[in-house]
Amino acid sequence: MLPVTWEDHEMQSLVGVLFVALATASLVTAQTANPRRTVWDGVYTEAQAARGTTAYGQSCAGCHALATEGKAPLVGDPFWKSFAQKNVGDLLEFVSTYMPNGNPGSLTEPTYRDIVALILKSNGFPAGTTELGGNASVSVQIVQKDGRTELPANALARVVGCLTKNGADWVVTSATTPERAEREGQRVIDAAIEAARIRLRPILMTSFAFIFGVLPLALATGAGANSRAAIGTAVVGGMLTATILAIFYIPFFFVLVRRGVRDGLVVIRERLRQRRREAQA
Secondary structure (H helix, E strand, O other), X not given: OOOOOHHHHHHHHHHHHHHHHHHHHHHHHHHHHOOOEEHHHOOOOHHHHHHHHHHHHHHOOOOOEOOOOOOOEOOOHHHHHHHOOOEHHHHHHHHHHHOOOOOOOOOOHHHHHHHHHHHHHHOOOOOOOOOOOOOHHHHEEOOOOOOOOOOOOOOOEEOOOEEEEEOOEEEEEOOOOOEEOOOOOOOHHHHHHHHHHHHHHHHHHHHHHHHHHHHHHHXXXXXXXXXXXXXXXXXXXXXXXXXXXXXXXXXXXXXXXXXXXXXXXXXXXXXXXXXXXXXXX
């Protein structure tokens, strides 16, 4: 076998650089060719919104208002608080799952899309030439016209970055833009189960990679084996414990805390309403 020379290493490095450059160029081209669609691009038609007006009047007007005030308003600040940084598919899913009140899911899919078109029109989003479809709605983002990405207060957000120590504080660096990670109307237990399912694979991969890496310490023999085995056993046991906590206990306590906060807020609201009634009486 011929020895590998420096020129061979240099050629391999050059090929690797070219591969990365081509992959990056392809990614940029794909992103440029498929820009993100938003509600400001005209994702419904005027005719669809007109049909939605009829369906809304028959099935939804008794419980919701297409104004900033009234019973369960669907426009203005309440709309942005519930659906900012989500997509039209989430809005369609919410309307299909919970409306009309008392008989959810009783309307046809085209009717629900017509109602969503009316909600979009009522919030000032422009109409287009193509009707809103079920599959296409998932890719349509609900964002401010100027492109702002601020999330509403108390929204559950997802950020990916590096957690580093900065003095006495921990900070997230090289972070992605915060994305909304909650679905309006989804039960807390369902959200916890979905999050646990998504996190299961990366947790297991990271944990077992680390555990297998320190197994030689835990199974050490020969000189100094006792000290190395003690260190390895402690690390393996700690990682197994952390894995179990991350998979089972964290979702469990998330449900407990979330429900406790929600129930506490409900009690506070009821007490405030009762005091207002007593003050008015």
